[in-house]
Amino acid sequence: MARITGSDGEKTEAAIREAALRLMARHGFDAVSMRQLAGEVGVQAAALYRYFPNKEELLHSLMRDHMEALIAAWEAVRPASDDPLVRLAAFTANHIRFHVERRHSTHVSNMELRSLGHEKLSAILKLRTAYEKELRQILRDGAESGAFDIEDTALTAMAMIQMITGVIVWFRPDERLSVADVTRKYQAMTMRLAGAGQMTEHGHVYALDEFRAG
Amino acid sequence: MARITGSDGEKTEAAIREAALRLMARHGFDAVSMRQLAGEVGVQAAALYRYFPNKEELLHSLMRDHMEALIAAWEAVRPASDDPLVRLAAFTANHIRFHVERRHSTHVSNMELRSLGHEKLSAILKLRTAYEKELRQILRDGAESGAFDIEDTALTAMAMIQMITGVIVWFRPDERLSVADVTRKYQAMTMRLAGAGQMTEHGHVYALDEFRAG
DNA sequence: GAATTAATTGAACGTTCGTTTTATTATGAC
DNA sequence: GTCATAATAAAACGAACGTTCAATTAATTC
Numbered sequence: 001m002a003r004i005t006g007s008d009g010e011k012t013e014a015a016i017r018e019a020a021l022r023l024m025a026r027h028g029f030d031a032v033s034m035r036q037l038a039g040e041v042g043v044q045a046a047a048l049y050r051y052f053p054n055k056e057e058l059l060h061s062l063m064r065d066h067m068e069a070l071i072a073a074w075e076a077v078r079p080a081s082d083d084p085l086v087r088l089a090a091f092t093a094n095h096i097r098f099h100v101e102r103r104h105s106t107h108v109s110n111m112e113l114r115s116l117g118h119e120k121l122s123a124i125l126k127l128r129t130a131y132e133k134e135l136r137q138i139l140r141d142g143a144e145s146g147a148f149d150i151e152d153t154a155l156t157a158m159a160m161i162q163m164i165t166g167v168i169v170w171f172r173p174d175e176r177l178s179v180a181d182v183t184r185k186y187q188a189m190t191m192r193l194a195g196a197g198q199m200t201e202h203g204h205v206y207a208l209d210e211f212r213a214g
Numbered sequence: 215m216a217r218i219t220g221s222d223g224e225k226t227e228a229a230i231r232e233a234a235l236r237l238m239a240r241h242g243f244d245a246v247s248m249r250q251l252a253g254e255v256g257v258q259a260a261a262l263y264r265y266f267p268n269k270e271e272l273l274h275s276l277m278r279d280h281m282e283a284l285i286a287a288w289e290a291v292r293p294a295s296d297d298p299l300v301r302l303a304a305f306t307a308n309h310i311r312f313h314v315e316r317r318h319s320t321h322v323s324n325m326e327l328r329s330l331g332h333e334k335l336s337a338i339l340k341l342r343t344a345y346e347k348e349l350r351q352i353l354r355d356g357a358e359s360g361a362f363d364i365e366d367t368a369l370t371a372m373a374m375i376q377m378i379t380g381v382i383v384w385f386r387p388d389e390r391l392s393v394a395d396v397t398r399k400y401q402a403m404t405m406r407l408a409g410a411g412q413m414t415e416h417g418h419v420y421a422l423d424e425f426r427a428g
Numbered sequence: 429g430a431a432t433t434a435a436t437t438g439a440a441c442g443t444t445c446g447t448t449t450t451a452t453t454a455t456g457a458c
Numbered sequence: 459g460t461c462a463t464a465a466t467a468a469a470a471c472g473a474a475c476g477t478t479c480a481a482t483t484a485a486t487t488c
Contacts, residue, residue, distance in 0.1 A: 162380025443474100
């Protein structure tokens with residue numbers, strides 16, 4: 001036997017990606033075999049090689065998609081305003097929303113970098129650096145304009161990103177807090193880290209609904 | 215051939231632990247084979263089974279050691295003072311020093327939890343929770359006494375831990391910043407997150423040398 | 429210096445891995 | 459309907475995996 005009734009290339013590829021993210025997020029890249037992945041999709045292992053030349057390419061493709069989607073999501077909501085507070089609030093909200101919605105691909109992208117070869121690793125890190133640069137620029141602008149009070153912008157940017165990415169470690173959407181709650185609280189914390197504390201006292205921009213909802 | 219001149223059980227076990235941490239931190243638990251590990255130690259794979267009954271037990275042992283050492287390190291430097299600022303500064307300094315000094319075991323302990331079975335995972339998480347509870351208590355005491363201004367202590371504690379643990383992602387001890395520099399800057403950031411900003415303006419306790427040096 | 433114990437080797441076990449090859453079938457175009 | 463092609467199955471490849479076991483030797487004990 002070979003081709004099965006109702007099979008469809010595009011659907012199969014999407015199913016492979018989804019299953020790969022889910023399985024690899026839970027068990028890790030190495031612990032997921034091509035047979036197990038194929039079984040989850042309802043297909044034979046050999047069929048996977050019609051869509052990805054090998055296992056590492058599959059991982060790389062998943063990670064590239066993740067990073068490109070993250071950057072695209074940010075570019076879609078990036079405020080026209082040049083107010084650093086508005087921009088930082090928007091960045092935080094977008095980052096949290098994206099990572100909560102894509103917890104599987106976030107886990108894979110954050111944990112499996114070491115399973116990539118040199119060139120593929122560099123390609124992913126390049127995207128990551130470009131994204132982090134956005135935050136650094138916001139902080140630098142805010143520090144220059146006096147809106148923020150920051151001792152070390154590079155270090156603060158790293159600390160912020162680690163803090164807000166960490167949401168997915170403990171956050172479960174069906175608990176006491178909604179995504180909107182968490183976003184608001186993390187926005188308040190990034191403002192504190194940026195030294196924008198004095199602005200919070202008169203009910204400020206970064207609590208606007210557009211950033212709360214993400 | 216069998217036993218080799220100069221061989222010694224204790225030294226071999228220590229060498230196995232060290233090599234396992236180094237290799238697993240770099241390549242991941244699954245990607246390190248018992249043969250590769252044995253080769254790094256200068257021994258045959260079968261010799262490893264004299265010290266650890268299997269690969270999972272080895273991982274569990276490494277993680278348990280890591281967590282117990284972390285808790286012991288904190289108990290050794292925990293201030294007698296009940297000033298929340300002093301305690302938070304000490305916690306931050308100890309956490310950063312410990313994780314920078316043990317970056318390999320930190321990576322393994324943070325990344326390979328999913329390679330543990332149910333019971334072993336629970337045992338490690340129990341230790342982790344006990345450690346995190348220390349920070350939560352500091353924040354709660356500070357919030358009650360008015361030294362801190364915190365909206366959500368549990369969430370703030372998680373955010374803080376993620377932030378300060380993240381140091382090992384980017385920090386390399388031979389760069390522009392010393393461990394003391396990084397510690398001081400992260401202490402300032404945890405104080406901001408705790409809402410203790412007003413205290414920093416009169417050159418406060420948490421900049422004392424004992425916490426800077428760790 | 430003989431007996432015992434601790435430490436290790438080397439070979440082997442069955443299993444699973446990523447991947448390739450070849451054959452087979454459903455689908456879409458004409 | 460025929461035909462090309464896209465999609466998959468089934469079987470097989472060698473290599474590597476974690477682990478076990480019997481044999482062997484260094485160190486220790488008496």
